[in-house]
Amino acid sequence: MTKIKTLGEFIIEKQSDFPFASGELTRLLSSIRLASKIINREVNRAGLTSDILGSAGTENIQGEAQQKLDVYADNQMIYALKARGEVCAIASEENDDYVIFDNDLSRKGKYIVLFDPLDGSSNIDVNVSIGTIFSIYRRLDENKPVGPEDFLQEGKKQVAAGYVIYGSSTMLVYTTGNGVNGFTLDPGIGTFCLSHPNIRIPEDGKIYSVNEGNFGQMEEGVKNYIRYCQEDDKSTSRPYSGRYIGSLVADFHRNLLKGGIYIYPGTMKSPEGKLRLLYECNPLALIAEQAGGKASTGKERILDIVPTKLHQRVPFFAGSKKMVEKAESFLK
Numbered sequence: 015m016t017k018i019k020t021l022g023e024f025i026i027e028k029q030s031d032f033p034f035a036s037g038e039l040t041r042l043l044s045s046i047r048l049a050s051k052i053i054n055r056e057v058n059r060a061g062l063t064s065d066i067l068g069s070a071g072t073e074n075i076q077g078e079a080q081q082k083l084d085v086y087a088d089n090q091m092i093y094a095l096k097a098r099g100e101v102c103a104i105a106s107e108e109n110d111d112y113v114i115f116d117n118d119l120s121r122k123g124k125y126i127v128l129f130d131p132l133d134g135s136s137n138i139d140v141n142v143s144i145g146t147i148f149s150i151y152r153r154l155d156e157n158k159p160v161g162p163e164d165f166l167q168e169g170k171k172q173v174a175a176g177y178v179i180y181g182s183s184t185m186l187v188y189t190t191g192n193g194v195n196g197f198t199l200d201p202g203i204g205t206f207c208l209s210h211p212n213i214r215i216p217e218d219g220k221i222y223s224v225n226e227g228n229f230g231q232m233e234e235g236v237k238n239y240i241r242y243c244q245e246d247d248k249s250t251s252r253p254y255s256g257r258y259i260g261s262l263v264a265d266f267h268r269n270l271l272k273g274g275i276y277i278y279p280g281t282m283k284s285p286e287g288k289l290r291l292l293y294e295c296n297p298l299a300l301i302a303e304q305a306g307g308k309a310s311t312g313k314e315r316i317l318d319i320v321p322t323k324l325h326q327r328v329p330f331f332a333g334s335k336k337m338v339e340k341a342e343s344f345l346k
Protein backbone atom coordinates (compact mmCIF):
# COMPACT_ATOMS: atom_id res chain seq x y z
CA MET A 15 0.00 0.00 0.00
CA THR A 16 1.83 3.13 -1.15
CA LYS A 17 1.55 6.08 1.22
CA ILE A 18 -0.53 8.97 -0.09
CA LYS A 19 1.44 12.21 -0.36
CA THR A 20 -0.81 15.19 0.27
CA LEU A 21 -0.41 18.58 -1.39
CA GLY A 22 0.46 20.08 1.96
CA GLU A 23 3.24 17.56 2.56
CA PHE A 24 4.51 18.06 -0.99
CA ILE A 25 4.61 21.86 -0.73
CA ILE A 26 6.58 21.70 2.51
CA GLU A 27 8.91 19.03 1.11
CA LYS A 28 9.58 21.18 -1.98
CA GLN A 29 10.11 24.28 0.13
CA SER A 30 13.69 23.12 0.52
CA ASP A 31 14.08 23.80 -3.23
CA PHE A 32 14.19 27.46 -2.20
CA PRO A 33 17.40 27.98 -0.23
CA PHE A 34 16.10 31.17 1.34
CA ALA A 35 12.53 29.97 1.66
CA SER A 36 10.93 31.39 4.75
CA GLY A 37 7.76 29.39 4.28
CA GLU A 38 5.78 32.29 2.86
CA LEU A 39 5.32 30.76 -0.59
CA THR A 40 4.36 27.55 1.17
CA ARG A 41 1.65 29.35 3.11
CA LEU A 42 0.54 31.21 -0.04
CA LEU A 43 0.09 27.96 -1.97
CA SER A 44 -1.79 26.55 0.99
CA SER A 45 -4.23 29.47 0.89
CA ILE A 46 -4.91 28.74 -2.80
CA ARG A 47 -5.45 25.12 -1.84
CA LEU A 48 -8.07 26.20 0.70
CA ALA A 49 -9.86 28.55 -1.71
CA SER A 50 -9.99 25.85 -4.39
CA LYS A 51 -11.65 23.42 -1.99
CA ILE A 52 -14.31 25.97 -1.08
CA ILE A 53 -14.91 26.87 -4.74
CA ASN A 54 -15.03 23.16 -5.57
CA ARG A 55 -17.78 22.63 -3.01
CA GLU A 56 -19.98 25.28 -4.63
CA VAL A 57 -19.16 24.17 -8.20
CA ASN A 58 -20.12 20.62 -7.32
CA ARG A 59 -23.51 21.60 -5.98
CA ALA A 60 -24.18 24.49 -8.39
CA GLY A 61 -27.09 22.60 -9.89
CA LEU A 62 -28.65 22.09 -6.48
CA THR A 63 -28.46 25.56 -5.04
CA SER A 64 -30.24 27.55 -7.74
CA ASP A 65 -29.23 30.81 -6.12
CA ILE A 66 -25.61 30.21 -7.21
CA LEU A 67 -26.37 29.37 -10.82
CA GLY A 68 -26.83 31.82 -13.60
CA SER A 69 -25.80 35.39 -14.16
CA ALA A 70 -24.98 37.78 -11.37
CA GLY A 71 -26.57 40.52 -13.42
CA THR A 72 -23.25 42.36 -13.58
CA GLU A 73 -20.46 42.58 -16.17
CA ASN A 74 -16.68 42.38 -15.71
CA ILE A 75 -14.22 44.76 -17.36
CA GLN A 76 -14.21 42.49 -20.38
CA GLY A 77 -17.90 43.29 -20.82
CA GLU A 78 -18.66 39.65 -20.06
CA ALA A 79 -21.73 38.79 -18.02
CA GLN A 80 -20.50 37.65 -14.61
CA GLN A 81 -21.92 34.36 -13.46
CA LYS A 82 -22.76 34.21 -9.76
CA LEU A 83 -20.19 31.48 -9.27
CA ASP A 84 -17.55 33.73 -10.92
CA VAL A 85 -18.12 36.35 -8.30
CA TYR A 86 -18.24 33.78 -5.51
CA ALA A 87 -14.95 32.24 -6.66
CA ASP A 88 -13.35 35.67 -6.95
CA ASN A 89 -14.37 36.54 -3.40
CA GLN A 90 -13.09 33.23 -2.04
CA MET A 91 -9.70 33.69 -3.71
CA ILE A 92 -9.41 37.26 -2.42
CA TYR A 93 -10.42 36.25 1.11
CA ALA A 94 -7.99 33.32 1.24
CA LEU A 95 -5.09 35.33 -0.20
CA LYS A 96 -5.73 38.26 2.12
CA ALA A 97 -6.02 36.20 5.26
CA ARG A 98 -2.42 35.15 5.78
CA GLY A 99 -0.19 38.14 5.10
CA GLU A 100 2.11 36.78 2.38
CA VAL A 101 0.27 38.60 -0.42
CA CYS A 102 0.32 42.39 -0.74
CA ALA A 103 -1.98 42.73 -3.76
CA ILE A 104 -3.97 40.80 -6.35
CA ALA A 105 -5.49 41.28 -9.77
CA SER A 106 -8.21 39.17 -11.28
CA GLU A 107 -10.32 38.91 -14.38
CA GLU A 108 -13.35 39.91 -12.32
CA ASN A 109 -11.89 43.16 -10.96
CA ASP A 110 -11.38 46.23 -13.13
CA ASP A 111 -8.15 47.22 -11.40
CA TYR A 112 -5.68 45.56 -9.09
CA VAL A 113 -6.58 45.31 -5.39
CA ILE A 114 -3.94 46.32 -2.85
CA PHE A 115 -4.54 44.49 0.39
CA ASP A 116 -2.72 47.03 2.45
CA ASN A 117 -0.09 49.36 1.12
CA ASP A 118 1.04 50.13 4.61
CA LEU A 119 4.67 49.14 4.44
CA SER A 120 4.25 47.43 7.77
CA ARG A 121 2.39 44.73 5.83
CA LYS A 122 5.39 43.25 4.14
CA GLY A 123 3.58 40.81 1.91
CA LYS A 124 6.19 39.73 -0.63
CA TYR A 125 3.88 38.30 -3.27
CA ILE A 126 1.57 39.48 -6.01
CA VAL A 127 -1.11 37.05 -7.25
CA LEU A 128 -3.08 37.32 -10.48
CA PHE A 129 -5.90 34.91 -11.20
CA ASP A 130 -8.89 33.99 -13.26
CA PRO A 131 -11.15 32.73 -10.48
CA LEU A 132 -13.44 30.66 -12.66
CA ASP A 133 -12.39 30.33 -16.28
CA GLY A 134 -14.94 28.93 -18.67
CA SER A 135 -17.74 30.03 -16.37
CA SER A 136 -20.22 30.26 -19.25
CA ASN A 137 -20.17 26.46 -19.01
CA ILE A 138 -21.30 26.38 -15.37
CA ASP A 139 -24.99 25.99 -16.17
CA VAL A 140 -24.38 23.08 -18.54
CA ASN A 141 -22.10 21.10 -16.24
CA VAL A 142 -18.94 21.35 -18.31
CA SER A 143 -15.52 21.38 -16.59
CA ILE A 144 -14.28 24.82 -15.52
CA GLY A 145 -11.16 26.03 -13.78
CA THR A 146 -9.24 28.49 -11.63
CA ILE A 147 -5.93 29.79 -13.01
CA PHE A 148 -3.31 31.54 -10.84
CA SER A 149 0.01 33.31 -11.36
CA ILE A 150 2.41 34.36 -8.57
CA TYR A 151 5.20 36.97 -8.62
CA ARG A 152 7.49 38.56 -6.06
CA ARG A 153 6.73 42.27 -5.65
CA LEU A 154 9.49 44.37 -7.22
CA ASP A 155 10.47 46.39 -4.16
CA GLU A 156 9.24 45.68 -0.63
CA ASN A 157 10.23 49.18 0.42
CA LYS A 158 7.99 50.84 -2.11
CA PRO A 159 4.19 50.90 -2.28
CA VAL A 160 2.68 48.40 -4.72
CA GLY A 161 2.16 49.86 -8.18
CA PRO A 162 1.17 48.82 -11.71
CA GLU A 163 4.75 47.72 -12.48
CA ASP A 164 4.44 44.94 -9.90
CA PHE A 165 1.69 43.40 -12.05
CA LEU A 166 3.26 44.05 -15.45
CA GLN A 167 6.19 41.66 -15.10
CA GLU A 168 7.11 39.20 -17.85
CA GLY A 169 5.73 35.72 -17.40
CA LYS A 170 9.24 34.27 -17.08
CA LYS A 171 9.46 36.05 -13.69
CA GLN A 172 6.62 34.06 -12.16
CA VAL A 173 7.70 32.24 -9.00
CA ALA A 174 4.77 29.84 -9.26
CA ALA A 175 1.74 29.21 -11.46
CA GLY A 176 -1.01 26.67 -11.77
CA TYR A 177 -4.64 25.84 -12.20
CA VAL A 178 -7.47 23.92 -10.59
CA ILE A 179 -9.78 21.96 -12.89
CA TYR A 180 -13.28 21.24 -11.56
CA GLY A 181 -14.04 18.25 -13.76
CA SER A 182 -15.02 14.60 -13.33
CA SER A 183 -12.51 14.93 -10.52
CA THR A 184 -11.01 18.09 -9.10
CA MET A 185 -7.29 18.50 -9.69
CA LEU A 186 -4.73 21.12 -8.77
CA VAL A 187 -1.75 21.32 -11.14
CA TYR A 188 1.13 23.71 -10.39
CA THR A 189 4.79 24.52 -10.84
CA THR A 190 7.31 26.54 -8.85
CA GLY A 191 9.83 26.29 -11.68
CA ASN A 192 10.99 22.77 -10.88
CA GLY A 193 8.62 20.68 -12.98
CA VAL A 194 4.85 20.23 -12.92
CA ASN A 195 2.89 18.10 -10.45
CA GLY A 196 -0.80 17.23 -10.30
CA PHE A 197 -2.92 16.57 -7.22
CA THR A 198 -6.37 15.02 -7.20
CA LEU A 199 -8.88 16.00 -4.53
CA ASP A 200 -10.03 12.97 -2.53
CA PRO A 201 -13.51 14.10 -1.52
CA GLY A 202 -13.64 11.41 1.14
CA ILE A 203 -10.92 13.12 3.14
CA GLY A 204 -11.12 16.60 1.57
CA THR A 205 -7.43 16.46 0.67
CA PHE A 206 -5.47 16.97 -2.54
CA CYS A 207 -3.27 13.91 -3.06
CA LEU A 208 -0.29 13.62 -5.43
CA SER A 209 -1.68 11.70 -8.41
CA HIS A 210 0.38 12.98 -11.36
CA PRO A 211 4.02 13.45 -10.28
CA ASN A 212 6.40 15.20 -12.70
CA ILE A 213 3.94 15.73 -15.57
CA ARG A 214 5.63 15.77 -18.99
CA ILE A 215 3.65 16.77 -22.07
CA PRO A 216 4.27 14.44 -25.06
CA GLU A 217 6.63 16.16 -27.51
CA ASP A 218 4.13 15.55 -30.31
CA GLY A 219 0.40 14.93 -30.32
CA LYS A 220 -2.70 14.20 -32.37
CA ILE A 221 -5.21 16.65 -30.88
CA TYR A 222 -5.83 20.23 -31.94
CA SER A 223 -8.13 22.52 -30.00
CA VAL A 224 -9.50 25.64 -31.69
CA ASN A 225 -12.91 27.23 -32.19
CA GLU A 226 -13.30 26.48 -35.88
CA GLY A 227 -16.35 28.70 -35.96
CA ASN A 228 -13.87 31.57 -36.17
CA PHE A 229 -12.06 30.02 -39.17
CA GLY A 230 -13.25 32.66 -41.62
CA GLN A 231 -11.84 35.39 -39.33
CA MET A 232 -8.36 33.89 -38.94
CA GLU A 233 -5.18 34.93 -40.73
CA GLU A 234 -4.12 32.71 -43.64
CA GLY A 235 -1.23 31.08 -41.78
CA VAL A 236 -3.53 29.84 -39.01
CA LYS A 237 -6.03 28.59 -41.58
CA ASN A 238 -3.22 26.71 -43.33
CA TYR A 239 -2.14 25.09 -40.06
CA ILE A 240 -5.72 23.97 -39.33
CA ARG A 241 -5.92 22.57 -42.86
CA TYR A 242 -2.62 20.78 -42.14
CA CYS A 243 -4.18 19.20 -39.02
CA GLN A 244 -7.10 17.98 -41.15
CA GLU A 245 -5.06 16.49 -44.03
CA ASP A 246 -5.00 12.72 -44.49
CA ASP A 247 -1.41 11.56 -43.93
CA LYS A 248 -1.04 8.38 -41.93
CA SER A 249 2.75 8.79 -41.72
CA THR A 250 2.22 11.79 -39.47
CA SER A 251 -0.92 10.44 -37.75
CA ARG A 252 -3.11 12.96 -39.55
CA PRO A 253 -5.89 13.94 -39.63
CA TYR A 254 -5.60 14.90 -35.96
CA SER A 255 -8.63 14.81 -33.69
CA GLY A 256 -10.42 18.10 -33.13
CA ARG A 257 -11.26 18.49 -29.45
CA TYR A 258 -12.60 21.84 -28.20
CA ILE A 259 -14.57 22.05 -24.98
CA GLY A 260 -14.73 25.85 -24.87
CA SER A 261 -13.16 25.77 -21.43
CA LEU A 262 -9.47 26.71 -21.59
CA VAL A 263 -8.39 24.83 -18.47
CA ALA A 264 -10.15 21.63 -19.59
CA ASP A 265 -8.74 21.77 -23.13
CA PHE A 266 -5.26 22.68 -21.87
CA HIS A 267 -5.27 19.94 -19.20
CA ARG A 268 -6.28 17.20 -21.63
CA ASN A 269 -3.58 18.25 -24.07
CA LEU A 270 -0.99 18.46 -21.26
CA LEU A 271 -1.61 14.82 -20.36
CA LYS A 272 -2.25 13.36 -23.84
CA GLY A 273 -0.32 15.70 -26.12
CA GLY A 274 -1.95 18.32 -28.32
CA ILE A 275 -2.15 22.00 -29.13
CA TYR A 276 -4.60 24.64 -27.94
CA ILE A 277 -5.01 27.65 -30.20
CA TYR A 278 -6.85 30.89 -29.63
CA PRO A 279 -5.52 33.06 -32.48
CA GLY A 280 -6.15 36.65 -33.32
CA THR A 281 -9.15 37.23 -35.55
CA MET A 282 -10.24 40.14 -37.71
CA LYS A 283 -12.71 41.12 -34.97
CA SER A 284 -10.16 40.64 -32.16
CA PRO A 285 -6.61 40.83 -33.60
CA GLU A 286 -5.10 40.06 -30.17
CA GLY A 287 -7.39 37.08 -29.66
CA LYS A 288 -9.53 36.54 -26.57
CA LEU A 289 -7.29 35.14 -23.82
CA ARG A 290 -5.67 37.41 -21.25
CA LEU A 291 -1.92 37.43 -20.96
CA LEU A 292 -1.46 37.97 -17.24
CA TYR A 293 -3.83 35.46 -15.63
CA GLU A 294 -4.53 32.93 -18.39
CA CYS A 295 -1.67 32.72 -20.90
CA ASN A 296 1.34 33.38 -18.65
CA PRO A 297 0.51 30.79 -15.97
CA LEU A 298 -0.41 28.13 -18.54
CA ALA A 299 2.67 28.98 -20.59
CA LEU A 300 4.88 28.38 -17.55
CA ILE A 301 3.15 25.05 -16.92
CA ALA A 302 3.54 24.09 -20.60
CA GLU A 303 7.26 24.92 -20.66
CA GLN A 304 7.95 23.29 -17.29
CA ALA A 305 6.31 20.12 -18.64
CA GLY A 306 8.52 20.19 -21.76
CA GLY A 307 6.05 21.91 -24.06
CA LYS A 308 5.87 25.35 -25.62
CA ALA A 309 3.65 28.46 -25.58
CA SER A 310 3.75 31.39 -27.99
CA THR A 311 1.63 33.99 -29.71
CA GLY A 312 2.47 32.12 -32.90
CA LYS A 313 5.37 34.51 -33.32
CA GLU A 314 6.76 35.29 -29.85
CA ARG A 315 7.37 33.28 -26.65
CA ILE A 316 4.52 34.11 -24.25
CA LEU A 317 6.82 34.27 -21.21
CA ASP A 318 9.02 36.94 -22.83
CA ILE A 319 6.21 39.42 -23.47
CA VAL A 320 6.53 42.66 -21.49
CA PRO A 321 2.94 43.39 -20.43
CA THR A 322 1.53 46.87 -20.90
CA LYS A 323 -2.02 46.50 -19.58
CA LEU A 324 -3.59 44.46 -16.78
CA HIS A 325 -6.25 42.83 -18.97
CA GLN A 326 -4.37 42.73 -22.24
CA ARG A 327 -5.07 39.88 -24.61
CA VAL A 328 -2.63 37.90 -26.76
CA PRO A 329 -2.98 35.16 -29.37
CA PHE A 330 -2.23 31.82 -27.69
CA PHE A 331 -0.65 28.64 -29.13
CA ALA A 332 0.26 26.19 -26.36
CA GLY A 333 0.97 22.50 -25.93
CA SER A 334 3.25 19.83 -27.41
CA LYS A 335 6.53 21.40 -28.49
CA LYS A 336 6.57 19.97 -32.02
CA MET A 337 2.94 20.93 -32.65
CA VAL A 338 3.47 24.53 -31.53
CA GLU A 339 6.63 24.76 -33.65
CA LYS A 340 4.74 23.35 -36.65
CA ALA A 341 1.98 25.92 -36.18
CA GLU A 342 4.59 28.70 -35.87
CA SER A 343 6.15 27.56 -39.16
CA PHE A 344 2.87 28.41 -40.90
CA LEU A 345 2.92 31.88 -39.40
CA LYS A 346 6.51 32.88 -40.20
Ligand code: P6P
Nearest residue numbers: 133134135225260261262263288
Ligand atom coordinates in the same frame (compact mmCIF):
# COMPACT_ATOMS: atom_id res chain seq x y z
P1 P6P B 1 -14.88 30.89 -27.60
C1 P6P B 1 -13.95 30.97 -21.67
O1 P6P B 1 -14.68 32.18 -21.75
C2 P6P B 1 -12.65 31.20 -22.39
O2 P6P B 1 -11.96 32.26 -21.84
C3 P6P B 1 -11.82 29.93 -22.35
O3 P6P B 1 -12.05 29.19 -21.20
C4 P6P B 1 -12.26 29.19 -23.58
O4 P6P B 1 -11.24 28.33 -24.10
C5 P6P B 1 -12.56 30.31 -24.56
O5 P6P B 1 -12.91 31.45 -23.77
C6 P6P B 1 -13.72 29.96 -25.44
O6 P6P B 1 -13.93 31.07 -26.30
O7 P6P B 1 -14.75 32.22 -28.32
O8 P6P B 1 -14.30 29.75 -28.40
O9 P6P B 1 -16.26 30.60 -27.08
